[in-house]
Amino acid sequence: MQPETVQIPDADLLRAVAQGDEESLAAIYDRYRTILFGLLFRILGNRAEAEDVLQEVFVQVWQRARDFDENRGKAFTWLVTLARSRAIDRLRSLGSRSRTIEAATKESADAVGDAVEDAINNERGEVVREALKELPEEQRAALLMAYFDGFSQSEIAERTNTPLGTVKTRMRTGMTKLREVLAPRVRDWL
Amino acid sequence: MAEKDYKEILAAHALDALDENERREIDALLTEDAQLRADFDGLRETAAALSFAAEPLEPSADVRSRIFEKIKQTPQTEKPKFTVIEGGKNKSTEKAVPAVVAEFGGMVTPRPSFWSRAAGVVAVAASIAVVILAYSLINTTRQNARAQGEIAGLNQKLSEAEQNLNKTSGELAQIRAERELLASPQTIVAALGGTENSPQARARLVFDKQTGKAFLYVEGLPDAPDGKAYQIWWISDPTKPAPGGTFKTHDNGKGELRDQIPSKDLNAGVFAVTLEPEGGSDAPTSKPYLISKL
Numbered sequence: 099m100q101p102e103t104v105q106i107p108d109a110d111l112l113r114a115v116a117q118g119d120e121e122s123l124a125a126i127y128d129r130y131r132t133i134l135f136g137l138l139f140r141i142l143g144n145r146a147e148a149e150d151v152l153q154e155v156f157v158q159v160w161q162r163a164r165d166f167d168e169n170r171g172k173a174f175t176w177l178v179t180l181a182r183s184r185a186i187d188r189l190r191s192l193g194s195r196s197r198t199i200e201a202a203t204k205e206s207a208d209a210v211g212d213a214v215e216d217a218i219n220n221e222r223g224e225v226v227r228e229a230l231k232e233l234p235e236e237q238r239a240a241l242l243m244a245y246f247d248g249f250s251q252s253e254i255a256e257r258t259n260t261p262l263g264t265v266k267t268r269m270r271t272g273m274t275k276l277r278e279v280l281a282p283r284v285r286d287w288l
Numbered sequence: 289m290a291e292k293d294y295k296e297i298l299a300a301h302a303l304d305a306l307d308e309n310e311r312r313e314i315d316a317l318l319t320e321d322a323q324l325r326a327d328f329d330g331l332r333e334t335a336a337a338l339s340f341a342a343e344p345l346e347p348s349a350d351v352r353s354r355i356f357e358k359i360k361q362t363p364q365t366e367k368p369k370f371t372v373i374e375g376g377k378n379k380s381t382e383k384a385v386p387a388v389v390a391e392f393g394g395m396v397t398p399r400p401s402f403w404s405r406a407a408g409v410v411a412v413a414a415s416i417a418v419v420i421l422a423y424s425l426i427n428t429t430r431q432n433a434r435a436q437g438e439i440a441g442l443n444q445k446l447s448e449a450e451q452n453l454n455k456t457s458g459e460l461a462q463i464r465a466e467r468e469l470l471a472s473p474q475t476i477v478a479a480l481g482g483t484e485n486s487p488q489a490r491a492r493l494v495f496d497k498q499t500g501k502a503f504l505y506v507e508g509l510p511d512a513p514d515g516k517a518y519q520i521w522w523i524s525d526p527t528k529p530a531p532g533g534t535f536k537t538h539d540n541g542k543g544e545l546r547d548q549i550p551s552k553d554l555n556a557g558v559f560a561v562t563l564e565p566e567g568g569s570d571a572p573t574s575k576p577y578l579i580s581k582l
Contacts, residue, residue: 161363
């Protein structure tokens with residue numbers, strides 16, 4: 099990561115990309131490649147597919163940088179939303195969304211456990227995992243199934259054999275709690 | 289869909305977990321409701337933060353080169369051609385002008401007359417002005433919508449803060465009044481004991497024999513049934529108890545009453561508490577639950 103690019107705000111880099119500046123795109127790539135690739139790999143579970151989607155995402159950033167609207171949210175949020183959306187589309191096209199509530203729950207617990215045990219050198223990841231750890235297991239699983247597996251509330255209800263209303267409540271309560279915990283930190287991060 | 293329901297599904301929408309019908313409905317609302325939009329944007333950021341829960345991973349080194357090879361063949365959007373006419377010859381150059389005027393170059397290539405050239409220049413200037421104005425308007429509208437959302441949120445917080453302040457001010461005023469009462473040389477403290485109706489109950493009545501200000505603190509009283517409340521009585525003449533204020537209990541039979549003893553009853557020697565209809569009675573309708581003697 100180049101020290102001088104670290105200081106340039108993401109939004110300024112995206113504006114430069116919109117003007118055709120490849121170096122700014124490179125700076126964004128260097129800044130976020132590991133977190134975005136980690137997200138894509140987590141969703142797709144396949145390194146080759148994740149790298150393919152990562153390439154698509156950055157080509158899309160190149161093409162659509164003009165669409166970024168700073169008034170609507172942070173640049174990182176825009177990038178992550180783009181990346182996740184692409185990955186979920188790929189996941190659906192591959193027809194590989196086969197995980198169950200048990201798997202999602204286990205994974206969420208594993209992720210939390212890994213964070214604690216391995217003391218990952220990633221403060222943000224640690225903060226988010228700790229925040230997730232504070233949620234009841236059912237709420238955490240609902241959020242993770244939606245975010246990383248792309249399941250809708252109805253699909254989660256069906257797969258977990260849970261009333262739809264219960265899933266909605268879990269999702270709303272979980273997100274509200276998560277927002278309360280993360281909002282002060284997220285403002286500094288993004 | 290009621291407002292409550294919109295809030296209900298906003299979190300799910302931030303996770304893209306809504307079914308198609310709900311998604312369309314909430315998307316339409318988000319374009320109209322600035323507060324809802326602000327809430328949604330906040331939840332979107334929380335959802336984006338979930339990406340940090342994934343382990344960061346280093347992609348293969350060749351991904352970077354593949355991306356930059358690819359974008360060399362990928363136009364962002366067509367770079368608009370802006371034709372500058374010099375001495376009857378056209379000189380094309382590439383300039384970043386708004387997409388709306390991007391096709392302008394093709395409109396003026398034949399040898400135009402002075403007036404048509406002038407008209408063309410005016411048309412370009414007008415188009416640019418319109419685009420700038422439109423952009424400014426859209427930007428201002430968005431900023432306004434965002435600001436309105438923030439103002440609504442701040443107003444809500446202000447209202448809550450005012451309510452808390454009022455509550456705290458009220459509590460502080462009561463503490464001051466109690467302190468003044470306790471500091472008064474005229475203050476008398478009377479102990480009230482439970483009767484067969486409430487053997488565990490007890491109370492303290494603190495009152496100023498000169499001003500009539502009184503505080504009653506009770507504990508151990510059973511909860512008053514719906515429609516009923518406890519009432520204190522000032523008793524100078526046992527045949528004519530004078531009615532005082534009413535109160536309810538909370539937290540394991542605890543209760544408080546701030547009252548004013550009528551001047552004619554300042555010499556009352558006995559105080560009692562009975563269970564009465566919620567609005568209070570003129571004369572006791574039940575046996576005492578607490579009674580005291582000075």
